[in-house]
Amino acid sequence: MPHTIVTDVCEGVADCVEACPVACIHPADTKNAKGTDYFWIDFETCIDCGICLQVCPVKGAIVPEEKPDLQRLPV
Template sequence: MPHSIVTDVCEGVADCVDACPVACIHPGPGKNVQGTDWYWIDFSTCIDCGICFQVCPVTGAIVQEERPDLQKTPS
């Protein structure tokens, strides 16, 4: 099951983007409620390797399950 980036917790650090082996993490449009850049995980591409979860320095920004309700995925 893919991981999810909690849009309103993400601080736009982007360590996850460089670490992702399948390039499934993308920048979201605009800013989140904190006024920072944010990223989202393409659930159809994510291989559930967990690297993003390991490298993210922001507590609670990534959860180890697919949670579309927490991740504002652009359409």
């Protein structure tokens, strides 16, 4: 099951982007509710390896399950 980046918790640190072995994490073209950049995970590409969870310094920014309601995707 894919992981989810919680849009309004993400602070745009991007450690997850470089660590992802399948390049499924992408930058959004807008800001989140905190006014920071954020990233999103492509559920179709995610292999559920958990590396993003391990490297993200922002507590609660990534959850180990597919939760589309928590992650805003590009329009």
